[in-house]
Amino acid sequence: MWLIRKIHTYAGLLTFVNLAVYGIVGLCALYLLRPHSQPPVVSYQDFTAEPNLTDRQVAEQVCAQLNLSLATPVNSFAIQHEDENLLLDLRHANGRHRVTVLEKDGRIRIEVTRNSIWLYLYTLHETTAAFHSGDWRMQLWADYNEFAMWCLLTMIVSGFAMFLASRVRSRLAQISLAAGCCAFAALYFWTR
Amino acid sequence: MYQKLRNIHLATALLFLPFLVAYAVSAVDFAHRKWLPHPHWISVENLKLDPGITDARVLARQWRGELADVENTPGYLKFRVNTNLGRSRDVTYSIATGDTKVQTSKIDLFTTLAFMHIAQGVWAYVAMVFSIGLLTLGATGIYLWFKNHNKRWIGGLLLLTGVWVAIGLIVSMRWT
Numbered sequence: 001m002w003l004i005r006k007i008h009t010y011a012g013l014l015t016f017v018n019l020a021v022y023g024i025v026g027l028c029a030l031y032l033l034r035p036h037s038q039p040p041v042v043s044y045q046d047f048t049a050e051p052n053l054t055d056r057q058v059a060e061q062v063c064a065q066l067n068l069s070l071a072t073p074v075n076s077f078a079i080q081h082e083d084e085n086l087l088l089d090l091r092h093a094n095g096r097h098r099v100t101v102l103e104k105d106g107r108i109r110i111e112v113t114r115n116s117i118w119l120y121l122y123t124l125h126e127t128t129a130a131f132h133s134g135d136w137r138m139q140l141w142a143d144y145n146e147f148a149m150w151c152l153l154t155m156i157v158s159g160f161a162m163f164l165a166s167r168v169r170s171r172l173a174q175i176s177l178a179a180g181c182c183a184f185a186a187l188y189f190w191t192r
Numbered sequence: 193m194y195q196k197l198r199n200i201h202l203a204t205a206l207l208f209l210p211f212l213v214a215y216a217v218s219a220v221d222f223a224h225r226k227w228l229p230h231p232h233w234i235s236v237e238n239l240k241l242d243p244g245i246t247d248a249r250v251l252a253r254q255w256r257g258e259l260a261d262v263e264n265t266p267g268y269l270k271f272r273v274n275t276n277l278g279r280s281r282d283v284t285y286s287i288a289t290g291d292t293k294v295q296t297s298k299i300d301l302f303t304t305l306a307f308m309h310i311a312q313g314v315w316a317y318v319a320m321v322f323s324i325g326l327l328t329l330g331a332t333g334i335y336l337w338f339k340n341h342n343k344r345w346i347g348g349l350l351l352l353t354g355v356w357v358a359i360g361l362i363v364s365m366r367w368t
Contacts, residue, residue, distance in 0.1 A: 012333050013351040017358035019330050022215075026323025029316040067368060093365060120366060128223035141361045146223060153216045159205055172199055176206040184210035191256075191276040191314060192304070 001165050008158040011151040018148030025125045028118045040098070040113045047108040049101060055079050059088050062099050062108060070094060072134025093123040093138070194339050201332040208325040211318065218305040228302045235296050243290035245269070251292075255281055276315055278307040 012019070025032075047065065049058045059074040070092035071078075080087040086101040098111040115123070129146035133139045167173050205212070221228050245251055248271040252259040255273045257280075263270040269285040282295040299307075308315055337347055 009333075009337050009347060010350055012330070013337060013347050014354045016330060016334065016351060017355055017362075019326060021358075021362075023323040023327040023330065026319040026326065029319040029323075070365060070368070094368075117366070121362075124362065124365075126222065128219075130223050130225075135365070137361050137365050140357075141365070144357060144361070149216070149219050149223065152212075153220070156209070156212050156216055160209065163202065163206065167202060170202070172203050173206050176203040177209060180207040180209050180211070184214070187314065187318060188277070188304075188308075191311070192279055 001162065004158045004161055004165075008155055008162065011154050011158070015148035015151040018145055019152065021121055021125050022152075025118070025122050028122070032118060032122055038114050038116070040111045042109065042111050044107050044109055046106060047101065048106055049103055055086055058086060058101060059090075062088055062101065063090065065108075066097065066099070066110065068092065068097060069135040070133070070138055071097065073132070093120055093127075095119075194336070197332045197335055201329060201336060204325050204328050204332070208322055208329075211322045211325075214305045214308050215322065217302070218309040221302050221306050222309070229300065230303050231300050232303070233298045235298070237294045237296065239292040239294060241285065241290045241292050243286070243288060245285070245290075246287060251283065251285055255283075257281070276307065276311040276313050277304050 045065070047062065049061065053061070056074060056079060059079055060072070063069065063072050063074065068090055071090040074088070074090065078089045078091070080089060082100065085103070088097070088099040088101070090097040090099060093115070095115040096113045098113075100109040100111075102109060124141060124145070127138065127142045127145055128149060129143050131138075131142045133142065163173060241251070246269070248262045248264075248269050249259060251269065252271060252273055257273040257275040259271060260274055261270075261272040267287055269283075269287060271283055273281045273283065278299045280297045282297070284293045284295075286292070308318075334351075338344065
């Protein structure tokens with residue numbers, strides 16, 4: 001039981017921020033359902049696509065110029081065409097960059113929509129190791145968040161084991177568990 | 193104080209235990225879609241309703257859920273009713289005779305848990321209440337660790353490492 005208690009405690013301490021992020025995102029659940037991104041901001045920058053580059057290579061060049069490593073690797077669905085121009089719909093944790101490559105003018109049109117901090121945290125909370133990012137920070141976060149997810153499961157199991165071992169006769173614990181199970185079952189049957 | 197917070201930690205954890213399990217298991221399912229099976233079943237039921245109803249909204253009141261995909265073909269009303277937790281009913285109603293075919297699509301446990309995780313309506317409120325519980329568990333857990341362990345350096349090191357890495361990544365990615 002000593003070891004289980006240690007695992008429970010240390011798993012919680014090591015992933016405290018991730019669990020706080022889950023909590024904050026859950027608290028914003030209703031707010032997140034509504035569209036609330038800020039209006040897009042449009043700007044232009046000089047840009048010259050080198051000859052014989054593929055659309056993907058141009059997209060990578062644009063990402064490098066705009067410092068958009070969070071949007072890499074560029075997904076196939078992000079590469080589009082509009083009025084004979086290359087249109088890059090680059091989505092990332094901080095929002096969205098719609099970049100039109102105006103090759104004849106030698107510049108790019110950048111339409112930036114920035115996510116609120118809550119949407120940003122929402123994206124982070126759902127990013128796990130299955131996600132592959134071209135940005136080392138996002139990849140590290142994804143791996144760390146995956147670890148936090150498993151730590152949460154470990155804490156559930158170890159916490160329940162500690163309850164069974166030492167507090168199973170507690171009336172408060174029994175009432176809480178029964179109330180939680182009843183509430184869950186009632187909600188399930190009401191909404192299924 | 194210590195005993196009171198210990199009881200709060202225990203009671204909160206047990207109160208939210210089914211929700212914790214649901215959210216944690218569905219999180220694994222979201223992260224690794226191929227690990228868990230996702231079968232679904234379809235059952236068909238034939239009903240006899242009052243004939244002459246031409247409004248799908250009137251008919252749909254018999255089933256709980258969101259009315260969607262209303263199709264008004266000559267002599268028939270077709271529509272779908274989706275519940276919050278992923279179950280759907282495709283209804284075909286004959287206006288002349290009242291004969292009704294209800295095709296119900298049921299999903300497995302893991303998919304149901306995934307729907308709980310992302311569902312709107314009452315489950316969004318559940319997520320909010322659950323989140324308060326999760327934050328309470330975190331805050332009381334930190335206090336209990338701090339008060340209960342004489343040798344705090346290992347835990348302190350883990351906490352600081354976690355906070356430093358996570359906050360560092362969150363901040364640096366937001367303001368790039």
